[in-house]
Amino acid sequence: MALSRLSLRSNRFLQPSSTTAAALPSSLRRHVSTDTTPITIETAVPFESHLCDAPSRSVETSSSEILSFFRDMARMRRMEIAADSLYKSKLIRGFCHLYDGQEALAVGMEAAITRKDAIITSYRDHCTFLGRGGELVDAFSELMGRKRGCSNGKGGSMHFYKKDACFYGGHGIVGAQIPLGCGLAFAQKYSKEEFVTFTLYGDGAANQGQLFEALNIAALWDLPAILVCENNHYGMGTATWRSAKSPAYFKRGDYVPGLKVDGMDALAVKQACKFAKEHALKNGPIVLEMDTYRYHGHSMSDPGSTYRTRDEVSGVRQVRDPIERVRKLLLSHDIATEKELKDMEKEVRKEVDDAVAQAKESPVPEPSELFTNMYVKDCGVESFGADRKELKVTLA
Amino acid sequence: MAARIHGGAATALSTFNPKKLVAPSRTNLPAAARSSKRCIVAGGGSDASKKSLSVRHSQKLIANAAVATKAETSATTGTGHELLLFEALQEGLEEEMDRDPHVCVMGEDVGHYGGSYKVTKGLADKFGDLRVLDTPICENAFTGMGIGAAMTGLRPVIEGMNMGFLLLAFNQISNNCGMLHYTSGGQFTIPVVIRGPGGVGRQLGAEHSQRLESYFQSIPGIQMVACSTPYNAKGLMKAAIRSENPVILFEHVLLYNLKEKIPDEEYICNLEEAEMVRPGEHITILTYSRMRYHVMQAAKTLVNKGYDPEVIDIRSLKPFDLYTIGNSVKKTHRVLIVEECMRTGGIGASLTAAINENFHDYLDAPVMCLSSQDVPTPYAGTLEEWTVVQPAQIVTAVEQLCQ
Numbered sequence: 001m002a003l004s005r006l007s008l009r010s011n012r013f014l015q016p017s018s019t020t021a022a023a024l025p026s027s028l029r030r031h032v033s034t035d036t037t038p039i040t041i042e043t044a045v046p047f048e049s050h051l052c053d054a055p056s057r058s059v060e061t062s063s064s065e066i067l068s069f070f071r072d073m074a075r076m077r078r079m080e081i082a083a084d085s086l087y088k089s090k091l092i093r094g095f096c097h098l099y100d101g102q103e104a105l106a107v108g109m110e111a112a113i114t115r116k117d118a119i120i121t122s123y124r125d126h127c128t129f130l131g132r133g134g135e136l137v138d139a140f141s142e143l144m145g146r147k148r149g150c151s152n153g154k155g156g157s158m159h160f161y162k163k164d165a166c167f168y169g170g171h172g173i174v175g176a177q178i179p180l181g182c183g184l185a186f187a188q189k190y191s192k193e194e195f196v197t198f199t200l201y202g203d204g205a206a207n208q209g210q211l212f213e214a215l216n217i218a219a220l221w222d223l224p225a226i227l228v229c230e231n232n233h234y235g236m237g238t239a240t241w242r243s244a245k246s247p248a249y250f251k252r253g254d255y256v257p258g259l260k261v262d263g264m265d266a267l268a269v270k271q272a273c274k275f276a277k278e279h280a281l282k283n284g285p286i287v288l289e290m291d292t293y294r295y296h297g298h299s300m301s302d303p304g305s306t307y308r309t310r311d312e313v314s315g316v317r318q319v320r321d322p323i324e325r326v327r328k329l330l331l332s333h334d335i336a337t338e339k340e341l342k343d344m345e346k347e348v349r350k351e352v353d354d355a356v357a358q359a360k361e362s363p364v365p366e367p368s369e370l371f372t373n374m375y376v377k378d379c380g381v382e383s384f385g386a387d388r389k390e391l392k393v394t395l396a
Numbered sequence: 397m398a399a400r401i402h403g404g405a406a407t408a409l410s411t412f413n414p415k416k417l418v419a420p421s422r423t424n425l426p427a428a429a430r431s432s433k434r435c436i437v438a439g440g441g442s443d444a445s446k447k448s449l450s451v452r453h454s455q456k457l458i459a460n461a462a463v464a465t466k467a468e469t470s471a472t473t474g475t476g477h478e479l480l481l482f483e484a485l486q487e488g489l490e491e492e493m494d495r496d497p498h499v500c501v502m503g504e505d506v507g508h509y510g511g512s513y514k515v516t517k518g519l520a521d522k523f524g525d526l527r528v529l530d531t532p533i534c535e536n537a538f539t540g541m542g543i544g545a546a547m548t549g550l551r552p553v554i555e556g557m558n559m560g561f562l563l564l565a566f567n568q569i570s571n572n573c574g575m576l577h578y579t580s581g582g583q584f585t586i587p588v589v590i591r592g593p594g595g596v597g598r599q600l601g602a603e604h605s606q607r608l609e610s611y612f613q614s615i616p617g618i619q620m621v622a623c624s625t626p627y628n629a630k631g632l633m634k635a636a637i638r639s640e641n642p643v644i645l646f647e648h649v650l651l652y653n654l655k656e657k658i659p660d661e662e663y664i665c666n667l668e669e670a671e672m673v674r675p676g677e678h679i680t681i682l683t684y685s686r687m688r689y690h691v692m693q694a695a696k697t698l699v700n701k702g703y704d705p706e707v708i709d710i711r712s713l714k715p716f717d718l719y720t721i722g723n724s725v726k727k728t729h730r731v732l733i734v735e736e737c738m739r740t741g742g743i744g745a746s747l748t749a750a751i752n753e754n755f756h757d758y759l760d761a762p763v764m765c766l767s768s769q770d771v772p773t774p775y776a777g778t779l780e781e782w783t784v785v786q787p788a789q790i791v792t793a794v795e796q797l798c799q
Binding site: 181 | 500526532534536538540541543548550568571572576579580582583585616617619639640641
């Protein structure tokens, strides 16, 4: 039933209607993977806008960038598949929320911003972490609860963070990261640096009150906050039409401009994020709705087939898959051959397998780690009792 | 530290109804009772009429300069300055905002209105709208925003207009404020201060008379302190702002007008330390916030009856200063806890458990805990009075324990 409501708008394949760089002669094809000559690609789906002018559908990119999209997305896809099998073999426990199908969002966003712009998201954060420069082995170690993990094994799947890349996590409670994200934007405005914050949330979280509270403050104080709704059409088991009276999430900001983007098209995502960043720095917050899809269920405990048909999932996979889309783009523009792309995928697969193996070998945290990082500069959690040795904490 | 409690027409504790309670006259404690750990703030002194803040500032040579200059130290002048508790909080906040440009204040009506209890009065004019932020009424969101800002290195002071309103922000305080340092493996610190008035006031009604320290005490990763005098209010405010950990500073609605002389020079109070209010030999009375004054009132009666209570203001609600408490228990062997929290699951309950666990061998009698009743605070004045612990009950309890 959900199938009829899910609009499969992108029945057409990408039509590169205007290319400024003509297909290169075969003699030069070997060198194209590092070619940064600008190419302009037109997005398949137009943007829909609310209270603003939509950006142009012509995206400026380059061969090397599209190739990097392919590689990064392939890596993310492989990581999630590997996490799936690790979970089934009980090396990953608890909750594991996988991002496969939504990779275009992570890579497209990264292409439009710098590592000084902040990103904060919820629990479906593995690929966003990777996009921010996280290492595969750190991700797998964290998933398996090892010391090497990005949060020392103490966070788990839902708590990946990378401070030096301005990646603020990684949050388990739906919607709670939205005020945090507006706080990050506030800090950016406070410090007067020209950076923005991308606060990601899902279609389920879009009904949280704190979103509207935070959006009100962000609009009132002109904060450089970009709220990105990753609309994968299901809040766990509940489809958007069953949870939202108005599923036009980009319009629900009301007084805040919004943009609806085809979230399976990495180039469209890049264009939208670039536009949003410029907008936020000048005019305050903006809401982006990314129309995307997840192949797995909500988490590994959810088969993902009780509330949607298998045909729907495979239909989206055939028609809208982000990696396939980029592959077709690369092939049609003669940027790479089939074989080269397949080799790349093999490399990526090996990379991921190596990382998994390495993570499996890495040690679990020491027992003393139970009490570390509770407080900063304290008398020690264990000795907060009657036997504490230090009496005073010296403050600055 | 003996706080000056002025009876009569002066404003300090006019909220106490002198008809119902023993009139809180000027406390003349024996010299031995005065704590000598910090600068002496004794000194007689006429009841200075409440000066306006700006006048006091000019007296302290801060004048209208954008950056406050440090006042002459009392080493040279030899005296402190007298102020009310909310002014002490404001002084501490202002000094820290001068000292560190990362400190900002956010809350409802803290800016242009000056704060509903005047703690932030004048700060918006001095520091501007970006550092003293008037938020809309959305505790969940602005607490979350403060925490998000703290993740990047800002040091927000988040004010809940009444502590009870922060229940709406419980998720942010528990999950993000308390836990992010741990779950991020130490990558992020959350140096926020969450403060606001709580406790039972004067017929404010059930929803505005809540004691949230009992709800927050289990949250791992936060520290909780309760101030009770202008001296420790300013000291704890400054320490809380400088601390790298999230600190919840509990103030009390009825204590804002306490007057005391505090030192001119800069000082901070230790966040994890309890305060010895009155050394004694017979029994240890542990208390905090407003109940300290009920205890001191009962102490007068007890002294007249021949008892020698040791009164400790625990100040640090999380973690407990079991070092000071333990040493006291070892000396007196009897413990009475007097608190304003509810009986069930309150600070007293945790403290009783901690003392029993750690100092059982030193106890000659079971730990007794006097708490508020497990009822929503009624509006009627007489009923409200019976909800909280009164000095007479404290006297009875001590007599019972010391048999």
